[in-house]
Amino acid sequence: MIMMSSVEYALVHAGRRLEILRGVELAVAAGEIVALTGPSGSGKSSLLALIAGVEHPTAGSIRVGGMELVGRSQDELARLRRSRMGIVFQDFHLIPTLTALENVALPLELSGTPEAMDRARLMLDQVGLRDRADHRPLEMSGGEQQRVAIARAFVARPALILADEPTGNLDLETGGRIMELLFRLARSWHAAMVLVTHNPELADRADRHYRLDGGTLQKMAPRDNPS
Ligand SMILES: Nc1ncnc2c1ncn2[C@@H]1O[C@H](COP(=O)(O)OP(=O)(O)OP(=O)(O)O)[C@@H](O)[C@H]1O
Numbered sequence: 001m002i003m004m005s006s007v008e009y010a011l012v013h014a015g016r017r018l019e020i021l022r023g024v025e026l027a028v029a030a031g032e033i034v035a036l037t038g039p040s041g042s043g044k045s046s047l048l049a050l051i052a053g054v055e056h057p058t059a060g061s062i063r064v065g066g067m068e069l070v071g072r073s074q075d076e077l078a079r080l081r082r083s084r085m086g087i088v089f090q091d092f093h094l095i096p097t098l099t100a101l102e103n104v105a106l107p108l109e110l111s112g113t114p115e116a117m118d119r120a121r122l123m124l125d126q127v128g129l130r131d132r133a134d135h136r137p138l139e140m141s142g143g144e145q146q147r148v149a150i151a152r153a154f155v156a157r158p159a160l161i162l163a164d165e166p167t168g169n170l171d172l173e174t175g176g177r178i179m180e181l182l183f184r185l186a187r188s189w190h191a192a193m194v195l196v197t198h199n200p201e202l203a204d205r206a207d208r209h210y211r212l213d214g215g216t217l218q219k220m221a222p223r224d225n226p227s
């Protein structure tokens with residue numbers, strides 16, 4: 001699903017060159033869940049932005065679903081994102097003027113899918129928000145907003161979900177329920193997922209766990225369970 005090889009990512013800021021990622025190699029198979037941890041500023045969000053085609057690597061190759069991202073136009077990358085990816089952010093990124101239902105239907109409408117509203121309604125049911133369909137984001141709790149964002153990410157049945165600290169703005173209990181939902185949907189729909197999290201227990205629930213530090217990606221062994 002994802003194949004990153006020899007990926008370098010550097011930025012120039014105020015005349016200084018910042019090396020964010022170095023020599024990143026990452027392969028994620030279809031349906032596989034990969035957790036990504038690392039200190040603040042280590043480049044986790046940057047790595048997701050590269051996979052999403054929102055940022056562009058300085059060197060190396062990034063393939064998603066067999067398609068090379070390097071050298072593609074913004075339009076092609078946007079189309080690829082819409083057709084293959086669902087993205088979940090820490091701060092939800094819902095459109096404030098649209099209702100829950102309209103937010104979920106948006107990816108389908110943008111891609112001209114018929115019966116967008118009906119499918120969005122079914123998806124809202126799946127995240128338990130049937131009775132909040134006509135609420136706008138500010139008329140929902142944080143956990144509800146994130147469930148809407150998850151419904152929007154999954155509604156077009158993407159092969160790949162990118163989730164950047166999706167529970168970072170939620171209390172522990174709500175966050176736990178949101179993670180259950182993400183894992184359940186990803187597993188049941190066989191979506192691959194790259195999940196950025198600070199929680200080592202969640203990282204252990206993924207199929208594989210990588211840590212970013214000093215710009216390089218390191219595979220983590222599953223933690224020993226105390227017996
Ligand atoms: N547009 C930019 N211009 C300059 N530097 C940037 C820019 N975007 C990110 N950076 C720098 O790149 C580094 C990696 O940022 P990134 O957001 O990927 O980290 P992160 O691992 O997601 O951190 P966090 O856990 O705090 O979310 C940081 O040092 C950040 O300051």
Ligand SMILES: [Mg+2]
Nearest residue numbers: 044045046164
């Ligand atoms: Mg980040």
